[in-house]
Amino acid sequence: MQKKVSQGMVDEWIEHVSAFTQLGKVADYIPALEKQDRENIAIGVYHLDGECVGAGKVENTFTIQSISKVLALALALMDQGEDYVFARVGKEPSGDPFHSIAKLETTNPSKPLNPMINAGALAVTNMIEGTTPDEKVGRLLAFVHELANDHSIQYDQEIANSEYETAYLNRSLAFFMKQHHVIEGSIEELLDTYTKQCAIEVNIKQLARIGAVFANEGKDIESGRQIIPRQLARICKTFMVTCGMYDASGSFAIRVGIPAKSGVSGAVMGSVKDFGGIAVFGPALDEKGNSVVGMQLLEMLSSRLELSIF
Ligand code: DON
Structure with a gap:
């Protein structure tokens, strides 16, 4: 049976992590990023059947870094x-x-x-x-x-x-x-x-859809067109597993266990085969440069739906 995230789930997870938005530090080495509001948090999931759910500030845009x-x-x-x-x-x-x-x-x-x-x-x-x-x-x-x-x-x-x-x-x-x-x-x-x-700027659902194409072996999730050759999409996802969360990639693999890539804006994109694309956002970062709230959201999502690839 296909694993699915419901609107109720994403609403519940955003509600839960909204208590943690004061933890961590918003990146300031790129001066314009410092203006980001740490309360702007969001999650989006794009299933491979084209169904999409999102919660939090879904209209907000951010840079993908x-x-x-x-x-x-x-x-x-x-x-x-x-x-x-x-x-x-x-x-x-x-x-x-x-x-x-x-x-x-x-x-x-x-x-x-x-x-x-x-x-x-x-x-x-x-x-x-x-x-x-x-x-x-x-x-x-x-x-x-x-x-x-x-x-x-x-x-x-x-x-x-x-x-x-x-x-x-x-x-x-x-x-x-x-x-x-x-x-x-x-x-x-x-x-x-x-x-x-x-500095390419997206909202949470756009980012989740990009993740879904990688999850779908490089094929567009609606038209089925091969946008990225399968072997190259596979290489990209492998780098997401081994290096996507920088020098926290090992602990992330244990904690969450999905191919994912983070950015200093506070965004993370995930791609899970036979499931879909995931995007989370929260500008405050931990000491490795990964979104604090984003990590919590991915951990909840992964454990609730048993998404770890390991
Ligand atoms: O090159 C830089 O420093 C930034 N434009 C991107 C770095 C980044 O997102 C690292 N993420 N954790």
């Missing part, structure tokens, strides 16, 4: 193929914080350990086809439009600018990788593309 790393990876893999991409980015968890530069120097030959840490994500974005940042971002947005089945999705210019102006660490990672021939071309254009990619 690091969740974009999964989408950029899928697009770069479709553009360049597995061999090209994985000659430049590794497949192993780093065990380090997402913005760490440490292993770039100690790994030989120097290449980022995986596409979910910032170094790896910058290298992946560099591989997206297109001659200008606008063209690359345009292709990424067109891809997101297909995944969400919604052509209105854009990026938030203020948040993109705010990150672009303060992305000193990401610039350092990019310069280091350019020296080692992992990336090529203009660093400023790469940062322009990457910060716009991270």
